Amino acid sequence: MPRRNNENEQPNCCRCCTGFLFSSGLTALLLWLTLKSSSPKYSIESFYVPVLNKNSTSVNSTTISFDLRLKNENRNKGIYYDALDLTFFYYFPENSSFSEIGNITIPEFYQGHLKTAHRVESIRSYGVSLKDVKMKAPNGSSTTMFRVDLDTEVRYKIMLSRTKRHRMRLGVNVTVNDEGAKSVDRGLRFSSAASHFNGLTTLVRNFLALLILYFGIISV
Structure with missing residues:
Protein backbone atom coordinates (compact mmCIF):
# COMPACT_ATOMS: atom_id res chain seq x y z
CA MET A 1 0.00 0.00 0.00
CA PRO A 2 2.70 2.63 0.82
CA ARG A 3 4.36 1.88 -2.50
CA ARG A 4 1.09 2.58 -4.30
CA ASN A 5 0.85 5.99 -2.60
CA ASN A 6 4.35 6.88 -3.79
CA GLU A 7 3.39 5.89 -7.31
CA ASN A 8 0.34 8.19 -7.14
CA GLU A 9 2.37 11.09 -5.76
CA GLN A 10 4.92 10.99 -8.59
CA PRO A 11 2.45 11.88 -11.41
CA ASN A 12 0.98 14.63 -9.20
CA CYS A 13 4.45 16.10 -8.74
CA CYS A 14 5.03 16.01 -12.51
CA ARG A 15 1.72 17.76 -13.10
CA CYS A 16 2.63 20.49 -10.61
CA CYS A 17 6.04 21.06 -12.20
CA THR A 18 4.60 21.09 -15.70
CA GLY A 19 1.81 23.42 -14.60
CA PHE A 20 4.40 25.80 -13.15
CA LEU A 21 6.43 25.71 -16.36
CA PHE A 22 3.29 26.28 -18.42
CA SER A 23 2.28 29.29 -16.30
CA SER A 24 5.81 30.68 -16.46
CA GLY A 25 5.90 30.26 -20.24
CA LEU A 26 2.54 31.95 -20.65
CA THR A 27 3.62 34.83 -18.41
CA ALA A 28 6.87 35.22 -20.35
CA LEU A 29 4.98 35.25 -23.66
CA LEU A 30 2.52 37.90 -22.48
CA LEU A 31 5.32 40.00 -21.00
CA TRP A 32 7.34 39.77 -24.21
CA LEU A 33 4.35 40.78 -26.33
CA THR A 34 3.70 43.73 -24.00
CA LEU A 35 7.29 45.00 -24.11
CA LYS A 36 7.86 44.23 -27.80
CA SER A 37 8.51 47.39 -29.79
CA SER A 38 7.10 47.94 -33.26
CA SER A 39 9.42 49.63 -35.71
CA PRO A 40 8.33 53.06 -36.92
CA LYS A 41 6.65 53.20 -40.32
CA TYR A 42 8.26 55.47 -42.91
CA SER A 43 6.61 56.58 -46.14
CA ILE A 44 6.91 59.16 -48.91
CA GLU A 45 3.63 61.08 -49.01
CA SER A 46 4.56 63.55 -51.73
CA PHE A 47 7.42 63.77 -54.22
CA TYR A 48 7.76 66.56 -56.77
CA VAL A 49 10.35 67.22 -59.48
CA PRO A 50 9.47 70.57 -61.13
CA VAL A 51 11.65 70.10 -64.21
CA LEU A 52 9.75 66.92 -65.12
CA ASN A 53 6.42 68.74 -65.13
CA LYS A 54 5.45 69.10 -68.79
CA ASN A 55 3.57 72.32 -67.97
CA SER A 56 6.34 73.88 -65.88
CA THR A 57 8.57 76.75 -66.97
CA SER A 58 11.29 75.66 -64.50
CA VAL A 59 13.33 74.03 -67.23
CA ASN A 60 16.64 74.43 -65.39
CA SER A 61 15.46 73.49 -61.92
CA THR A 62 17.46 70.86 -60.02
CA THR A 63 15.11 70.78 -57.04
CA ILE A 64 13.33 67.72 -55.69
CA SER A 65 10.83 68.27 -52.88
CA PHE A 66 9.25 65.57 -50.74
CA ASP A 67 7.19 64.84 -47.65
CA LEU A 68 8.55 62.10 -45.37
CA ARG A 69 5.98 60.63 -42.97
CA LEU A 70 7.07 58.85 -39.78
CA LYS A 71 4.50 56.98 -37.71
CA ASN A 72 4.96 55.51 -34.23
CA GLU A 73 2.38 52.74 -33.76
CA LEU A 84 18.03 60.47 -40.62
CA ASP A 85 20.22 60.23 -43.72
CA LEU A 86 18.27 60.18 -46.98
CA THR A 87 19.98 59.42 -50.29
CA PHE A 88 18.27 59.91 -53.66
CA PHE A 89 18.93 57.95 -56.85
CA TYR A 90 17.85 58.18 -60.47
CA TYR A 91 17.04 54.97 -62.32
CA PHE A 92 18.51 54.40 -65.80
CA PRO A 93 16.10 52.03 -67.59
CA GLU A 94 18.51 51.39 -70.45
CA ASN A 95 20.96 49.50 -68.21
CA SER A 96 18.80 48.90 -65.11
CA SER A 97 21.09 50.86 -62.79
CA PHE A 98 20.75 53.61 -60.19
CA SER A 99 22.91 56.72 -59.91
CA GLU A 100 23.09 58.91 -56.81
CA ILE A 101 21.69 62.39 -57.39
CA GLY A 102 21.33 63.91 -53.93
CA ASN A 103 21.19 63.54 -50.17
CA ILE A 104 19.94 65.27 -47.06
CA THR A 105 20.22 64.78 -43.30
CA ILE A 106 17.16 65.39 -41.12
CA PRO A 107 18.05 66.31 -37.50
CA GLY A 127 25.29 64.18 -61.20
CA VAL A 128 22.36 63.63 -63.56
CA SER A 129 20.75 66.40 -65.59
CA LEU A 130 17.02 66.13 -64.95
CA LYS A 131 16.46 68.42 -67.93
CA ASP A 132 18.21 65.89 -70.16
CA VAL A 133 16.21 63.10 -68.52
CA LYS A 134 13.01 64.81 -69.60
CA MET A 135 14.28 65.39 -73.14
CA LYS A 136 15.54 61.82 -73.54
CA ALA A 137 12.36 60.20 -72.28
CA PRO A 138 11.23 57.56 -74.82
CA ASN A 139 8.18 58.36 -76.90
CA GLY A 140 5.04 57.31 -75.08
CA SER A 141 6.84 57.13 -71.75
CA SER A 142 5.33 59.38 -69.09
CA THR A 143 7.05 58.11 -65.96
CA THR A 144 10.51 58.36 -64.43
CA MET A 145 11.75 56.26 -61.53
CA PHE A 146 13.73 57.38 -58.51
CA ARG A 147 14.82 55.61 -55.36
CA VAL A 148 15.14 56.98 -51.83
CA ASP A 149 17.26 55.19 -49.22
CA LEU A 150 16.91 55.91 -45.50
CA ASP A 151 19.54 55.19 -42.87
CA THR A 152 19.09 55.94 -39.17
CA GLU A 153 19.08 54.46 -35.67
CA VAL A 154 16.23 54.60 -33.17
CA ARG A 155 15.81 54.02 -29.45
CA TYR A 156 12.54 53.23 -27.71
CA LYS A 157 11.46 54.98 -24.54
CA ILE A 158 9.83 52.52 -22.12
CA MET A 159 8.68 54.32 -18.99
CA LEU A 160 11.82 56.08 -17.72
CA SER A 161 14.35 53.97 -19.60
CA ARG A 162 15.68 53.88 -23.16
CA THR A 163 16.55 50.81 -25.17
CA LYS A 164 19.74 50.30 -27.12
CA ARG A 165 19.93 51.72 -30.64
CA HIS A 166 18.31 49.80 -33.49
CA ARG A 167 19.61 50.32 -37.03
CA MET A 168 17.09 51.15 -39.75
CA ARG A 169 18.24 50.82 -43.37
CA LEU A 170 15.28 51.01 -45.73
CA GLY A 171 14.43 52.06 -49.26
CA VAL A 172 11.54 52.86 -51.56
CA ASN A 173 11.09 53.29 -55.31
CA VAL A 174 9.19 56.38 -56.45
CA THR A 175 7.70 56.66 -59.93
CA VAL A 176 7.11 60.22 -61.15
CA ASN A 177 4.57 61.10 -63.86
CA ASP A 178 4.74 63.78 -66.56
CA GLU A 179 3.45 66.36 -64.10
CA GLY A 180 6.54 65.90 -61.95
CA ALA A 181 4.64 64.27 -59.07
CA LYS A 182 4.64 60.69 -57.82
CA SER A 183 2.35 58.62 -59.97
CA VAL A 184 0.23 57.14 -57.15
CA ASP A 185 -1.93 58.99 -54.64
CA ARG A 186 -1.18 56.78 -51.66
CA GLY A 187 1.94 57.03 -49.56
CA LEU A 188 4.88 54.85 -50.59
CA ARG A 189 6.21 52.87 -47.64
CA PHE A 190 9.90 52.20 -47.09
CA SER A 191 10.76 48.52 -46.75
CA SER A 192 13.63 46.21 -45.97
CA ALA A 193 14.40 42.58 -46.78
CA ALA A 194 15.46 41.95 -43.16
CA SER A 195 13.06 39.93 -40.99
CA HIS A 196 12.12 41.15 -37.50
CA PHE A 197 10.11 38.13 -36.43
CA ASN A 198 12.76 35.54 -35.61
CA GLY A 199 12.47 36.21 -31.88
CA LEU A 200 8.70 35.87 -31.90
CA THR A 201 8.83 32.67 -33.95
CA THR A 202 11.22 31.01 -31.50
CA LEU A 203 9.22 32.06 -28.45
CA VAL A 204 5.91 30.86 -29.89
CA ARG A 205 7.49 27.55 -30.94
CA ASN A 206 8.78 26.95 -27.41
CA PHE A 207 5.44 27.92 -25.89
CA LEU A 208 3.53 25.51 -28.13
CA ALA A 209 5.94 22.70 -27.25
CA LEU A 210 5.36 23.41 -23.54
CA LEU A 211 1.61 23.44 -24.11
CA ILE A 212 1.68 20.04 -25.83
CA LEU A 213 3.82 18.60 -23.03
CA TYR A 214 1.44 19.90 -20.36
CA PHE A 215 -1.73 18.47 -21.88
CA GLY A 216 0.08 15.24 -22.72
CA ILE A 217 0.88 14.66 -19.04
CA ILE A 218 -2.62 15.71 -17.90
CA SER A 219 -4.18 13.11 -20.17
CA VAL A 220 -2.02 10.30 -18.74
Missing part, protein backbone atom coordinates in the same frame (compact mmCIF):
# COMPACT_ATOMS: atom_id res chain seq x y z
CA ASN A 74 3.52 51.79 -30.24
CA ARG A 75 0.88 52.42 -27.59
CA ASN A 76 3.21 52.86 -24.63
CA LYS A 77 6.59 53.68 -26.14
CA GLY A 78 8.10 56.85 -27.51
CA ILE A 79 10.84 56.83 -30.14
CA TYR A 80 14.12 58.74 -30.20
CA TYR A 81 15.32 59.15 -33.78
CA ASP A 82 18.98 59.77 -34.50
CA ALA A 83 19.72 61.94 -37.54
CA GLU A 108 17.32 63.94 -34.63
CA PHE A 109 14.04 64.27 -32.73
CA TYR A 110 11.69 62.56 -30.28
CA GLN A 111 8.26 61.18 -31.19
CA GLY A 112 5.58 60.29 -28.64
CA HIS A 113 3.52 57.10 -28.68
CA LEU A 114 0.85 56.80 -31.38
CA LYS A 115 2.14 60.00 -32.98
CA THR A 116 2.75 60.83 -36.64
CA ALA A 117 5.39 63.30 -37.84
CA HIS A 118 6.05 64.86 -41.24
CA ARG A 119 9.31 66.25 -42.54
CA VAL A 120 8.76 68.36 -45.65
CA GLU A 121 12.13 69.02 -47.26
CA SER A 122 13.80 69.65 -50.60
CA ILE A 123 17.19 68.89 -52.14
CA ARG A 124 19.20 70.09 -55.11
CA SER A 125 20.12 67.18 -57.34
CA TYR A 126 23.53 66.60 -58.88
